[in-house]
């Protein structure tokens with residue numbers, strides 16, 4: 453009976469009795485739910501070996517324990533790990549199904565390639581499949597945690613949209629490609645365009661052409677050289693030297709260009725030839 457009443461929620465206003473009439477438990481509950489919406493708090497997963505689970509979520513996801521209740525630990529994202537779940541929930545341990553394929557923990561990252569590289573250094577982490585691209589152009593991978601809980605890690609849809617913007621697609625075309633509402637993609641486009649202004653950097657790099665731009669990096673000017681690959685809290689050596697050290701707008705105003713700092717600030721993926729090209733192109737951009 454109670455479940456039937458709950459299933460009728462939301463109840464039309466004229467069915468909620470007034471405060472002057474004594475309310476039965478179900479009506480009080482429904483009234484309270486109207487006044488103070490039910491809150492979704494977190495997802496709790498049963499774990500057999502807390503240290504192993506903590507290590508997994510710390511090292512691969514950068515999560516820490518936010519609330520420590522012994523058998524129960526809430527991580528910084530709200531995900532909660534629970535030991536002895538059978539005793540607490542009240543069912544036999546042998547009936548617990550750890551490898552469900554009907555739900556997943558879903559994580560997003562702006563740096564999907566970085567996550568996959570990190571994952572490569574954990575060969576014992578089981579993968580359901582290798583990275584793949586969904587029809588809405590988002591790349592993702594499914595893996596299992598130490599207890600067999602299914603986890604999806606995908607790139608954020610904003611990052612997916614930015615990739616299309618970088619190729620020259622407008623918001624409507626991007627919305628179609630990534631199968632998202634135009635209004636949402638329009639807002640992302642405006643954010644992306646806002647970031648793109650003033651995007652020639654101190655060293656002549658065009659942030660607008662960088663795959664990290666707008667997602668994992670706000671651009672050199674916006675973050676004042678404190679890019680994710682610089683030492684924590686510090687600006688990159690070129691930015692530090694030109695702007696903070698010499699008070700210049702950019703290295704184009706410096707007679708030492710290209711200096712030792714330029715030569716030692718190099719993307720390790722570049723070959724010697726590619727790096728020389730990059731230096732020349734940046735010098736040309738600064739001299740325009």
Ligand code: SF4
Pocket residue numbers: 653654655656657672677678679688689690691717
């Ligand atoms: S190398 Fe340094 S100065 Fe150049 S774009 Fe990157 S962070 Fe900015």
Ligand code: SF4
Pocket residue numbers: 657658659660662663664665666669670671672679
């Ligand atoms: S600062 Fe460097 S990493 Fe960031 S968007 Fe610009 S080029 Fe890319």
Ligand code: SF4
Pocket residue numbers: 689690691693694698700702703706707708709710711712713714
């Ligand atoms: S010394 Fe190098 S890094 Fe510093 S301002 Fe001159 S060219 Fe730029």
